[in-house]
Amino acid sequence: MNLRYHTPLSPDEQRAFGLAAPQPLALADRVRFAELDVLRHVNNKAYMTWFETLRVVYGDLFTLPLYPSDSPPPRVVIRSGHVHYVEEMRMGEDYVTTAGVTAFRNTSYTMHQELWAAGRLRASFDCVIVTLLPDGSGRYPLPEAVRAHFARVDGAVAEG
Incomplete structure (x- = not known):
């Protein structure tokens, strides 16, 4: 597979890379030397950087353009989070990071x-x-257009 880095991957490209199910947004990259720890596997901080990078792209592509253009955009911040490390990664591995909204409130x-x-x-x-x-x-x-995007594209559920 000819993997395209830093460009949203199509559902077919995601499946070809081995993802179980295509997600609303997926970007590919490769592990760099600067992301390794003393044991020569990826430092835990790098995972958080990769996830944050994709969240910013998600907002830039999908949500921020849906806010009213005649007023400043919102401040978008993480209130809480939980990371689950499943298997270590090493230098030179290609990877794909995915993102999708699962639920939303007001x-x-x-x-x-x-x-x-x-x-x-x-x-x-x-x-x-x-x-x-x-x-x-x-x-x-959240503007109605953002809520509609979450439901229609990501399959997210309205809560509360």
């Missing part, structure tokens, strides 16, 4: 992310993301 949503390499799940991350007013003084409600 001012928050839950995102599930996975990291795949060599056809195997290597790590996952689940987090609750809240949207705040630009000055941080309160919550910023």
